[in-house]
Amino acid sequence: MPDPIRAALALPLAAALLVAAAPAPAAETEADRPRTMQEIIDAAQPSDWRTPDPASTLYMELDSGRVIIELAPAFAPEHVGNIRTFAREGYWDGMAIKRSQDNFVVQWGDPRGEDEAGKPLGSAKARLPAEFSRASDGLAFHRLPDPDGWAAQVGFADGFPAGRDPAEGRAWMAHCYGAVGAGRNLEPDSSDGSELYVVIGQSPRQLDRNITVVGRVIDGMERLSVLPRGTGPLGFYEHPVQYVPIRSIKLASELPEAERSPLQVLRTDTPLFDELVEARRNRRDDFYKRPAGHIDLCNVPIPTREPEPAQ
Amino acid sequence: MPDPIRAALALPLAAALLVAAAPAPAAETEADRPRTMQEIIDAAQPSDWRTPDPASTLYMELDSGRVIIELAPAFAPEHVGNIRTFAREGYWDGMAIKRSQDNFVVQWGDPRGEDEAGKPLGSAKARLPAEFSRASDGLAFHRLPDPDGWAAQVGFADGFPAGRDPAEGRAWMAHCYGAVGAGRNLEPDSSDGSELYVVIGQSPRQLDRNITVVGRVIDGMERLSVLPRGTGPLGFYEHPVQYVPIRSIKLASELPEAERSPLQVLRTDTPLFDELVEARRNRRDDFYKRPAGHIDLCNVPIPTREPEPAQ
Numbered sequence: 001m002p003d004p005i006r007a008a009l010a011l012p013l014a015a016a017l018l019v020a021a022a023p024a025p026a027a028e029t030e031a032d033r034p035r036t037m038q039e040i041i042d043a044a045q046p047s048d049w050r051t052p053d054p055a056s057t058l059y060m061e062l063d064s065g066r067v068i069i070e071l072a073p074a075f076a077p078e079h080v081g082n083i084r085t086f087a088r089e090g091y092w093d094g095m096a097i098k099r100s101q102d103n104f105v106v107q108w109g110d111p112r113g114e115d116e117a118g119k120p121l122g123s124a125k126a127r128l129p130a131e132f133s134r135a136s137d138g139l140a141f142h143r144l145p146d147p148d149g150w151a152a153q154v155g156f157a158d159g160f161p162a163g164r165d166p167a168e169g170r171a172w173m174a175h176c177y178g179a180v181g182a183g184r185n186l187e188p189d190s191s192d193g194s195e196l197y198v199v200i201g202q203s204p205r206q207l208d209r210n211i212t213v214v215g216r217v218i219d220g221m222e223r224l225s226v227l228p229r230g231t232g233p234l235g236f237y238e239h240p241v242q243y244v245p246i247r248s249i250k251l252a253s254e255l256p257e258a259e260r261s262p263l264q265v266l267r268t269d270t271p272l273f274d275e276l277v278e279a280r281r282n283r284r285d286d287f288y289k290r291p292a293g294h295i296d297l298c299n300v301p302i303p304t305r306e307p308e309p310a311q
Numbered sequence: 312m313p314d315p316i317r318a319a320l321a322l323p324l325a326a327a328l329l330v331a332a333a334p335a336p337a338a339e340t341e342a343d344r345p346r347t348m349q350e351i352i353d354a355a356q357p358s359d360w361r362t363p364d365p366a367s368t369l370y371m372e373l374d375s376g377r378v379i380i381e382l383a384p385a386f387a388p389e390h391v392g393n394i395r396t397f398a399r400e401g402y403w404d405g406m407a408i409k410r411s412q413d414n415f416v417v418q419w420g421d422p423r424g425e426d427e428a429g430k431p432l433g434s435a436k437a438r439l440p441a442e443f444s445r446a447s448d449g450l451a452f453h454r455l456p457d458p459d460g461w462a463a464q465v466g467f468a469d470g471f472p473a474g475r476d477p478a479e480g481r482a483w484m485a486h487c488y489g490a491v492g493a494g495r496n497l498e499p500d501s502s503d504g505s506e507l508y509v510v511i512g513q514s515p516r517q518l519d520r521n522i523t524v525v526g527r528v529i530d531g532m533e534r535l536s537v538l539p540r541g542t543g544p545l546g547f548y549e550h551p552v553q554y555v556p557i558r559s560i561k562l563a564s565e566l567p568e569a570e571r572s573p574l575q576v577l578r579t580d581t582p583l584f585d586e587l588v589e590a591r592r593n594r595r596d597d598f599y600k601r602p603a604g605h606i607d608l609c610n611v612p613i614p615t616r617e618p619e620p621a622q
Contacts, residue, residue: 102536103488103532103536132601146460147460149458149607176513177512186597188600201488201512201513201536202487202488202609205603205610206591206594206602206603206606206610209601210598210600221413222413225413225512225537226536226537226538227537228537283517286497287521288517289443289499289521290443290520290521292517292519294460294461295460296460298513299514299516
């Protein structure tokens with residue numbers, strides 16, 4: 001069976017660059033040695049984990065398997081509302097991923113161009129306000145001490161990597177690897193949540209506060225990141241035969257319990273998480289000769305696990 | 312024929328997230344509007360481009376096509392020396408990519424484990440010094456003004472993204488997307504350049520100064536980044552049948568002129584490049600509502616082109 005602890009988004013582990021595939025022998029534990037990330041995860045208590053709300057969890061079913069997206073209603077309530085409607089009404093079922101641009105994004109939605117009549121939106125709203133940021137008041141923000149060039153402050157809110165500007169009183173989700181955003185036209189309020197993209201490369205943080213981020217892929221990124229790159233402008237596939245079919249995108253809450261993935265996500269607002277971040281900021285294992293003393297927001301891993309079924 | 316101007320490593324262009332695939336109509340040029348990246352590239356003079364030294368250019372031939380790596384003898388002379396020997400003697404020919412870890416690296420080299428006898432290294436040296444950094448004296452460093460959490464200073468040297476610490480008088484190549492490094496064991500001087508990895512995800516800058524970076528992929532990243540992720544520990548492929556064959560890795564200088572790729576790379580030490588960086592730091596097109604006022608080292612594109620053949 002698969003290891004119940006999986007580091008979401010594929011973490012570089014301690015001995016990640018060893019020449020040989022054989023795992024390194026475990027170093028003898030010393031009382032004064034800081035714990036490694038794996039030791040910290042192993043020591044996590046049930047209260048350190050959270051189960052995403054099934055009403056805010058999307059299952060995207062591809063031929064290669066399931067991609068799980070956690071939506072962020074605290075940041076983009078209107079877009080999340082529309083996305084729930086699209087999922088309930090099967091809007092994306094039978095549609096396709098039509099864009100894969102190297103070191104940038106994959107994207108899906110109605111493949112018809114702007115000049116053609118699009119697929120009817122069903123009960124979803126045709127127009128939504130831009131939700132590029134939200135008031136930081138009322139949002140619990142677990143701040144990182146590390147400097148960041150893109151935002152006055154960075155940290156985690158509701159489990160999502162986020163930026164905050166105290167001077168403006170605003171907070172927003174950051175475009176880290178796995179971030180899910182709503183494609184738009186030139187007008188800020190031209191996204192309806194039907195056209196979604198996922199970051200598959202170096203974090204394009206210049207998009208922060210310029211587009212509505214709706215959530216984050218919490219499992220199955222590798223099903224998106226390996227898709228052949230499109231050879232058309234901006235990585236769009238040039239021929240429909242290249243499209244990657246989407247069997248369906250559904251809300252977890254709409255599925256019977258037995259069909260749901262039992263995925264849990266490590267909470268980002270706990271002392272244990274702070275210890276994990278510090279273990280990544282300053283690697284103390286035998287491989288690293290010079291701990292960085294720094295971590296970028298988008299380099300912080302957010303581990304996931306599938307809990308063992310109850311006996 | 313392909314567009315002669317290609318933005319290396321797949322850049323998000325101005326209208327990158329438009330809902331429809333149709334390119335946006337070009338905005339009317341105003342005299343006081345800063346030029347877009349494309350306009351800057353189009354205005355580049357022959358002297359703004361450079362042709363990588365064929366003796367420092369590797370062609371990795373996969374079934375899917377060619378990956379081009381520029382080596383950095385100014386940073387890692389000993390490793391580059393060994394790598395040239397390996398390429399000349401066909402060390403990697405018929406070997407395979409054996410690791411693909413999502414959001415981290417792909418890696419190739421001798422698939423045999425440490426307990427087995429490896430492939431003979433030929434004329435290459437069996438042991439090299441660690442080349443994690445070099446003296447910054449004597450290295451032209453084109454500095455970015457932007458702050459960076461990982462290094463006192465960041466910029467470009469010899470066309471490579473790099474960090475510099477004036478207090479220590481050291482400089483080093485940064486682990487950006489496409490960086491090529493030399494896998495090692497726990498000892499700092501345990502790499503010989505036979506085992507190489509390429510960054511395919513969010514820049515793992517914590518590796519800077521902990522491992523020898525030998526160069527950078529300047530073309531064909533999309534042949535590496537889409538490889539199926541390995542399901543073994545650290546993304547190693549679990550079964551040899553999953554290995555991705557390497558037909559050959561050769562130096563461009565060893566090939567007849569007709570078999571070389573005519574790729575050129577935009578110089579990173581020119582006023583034109585500074586203008587390009589500024590165009591990315593503060594996007595002034597119709598899509599961006601809030602220019603970032605910042606750019607991270609690893610978000611700076613380094614465009615490439617294939618010049619038109621002479622008539």
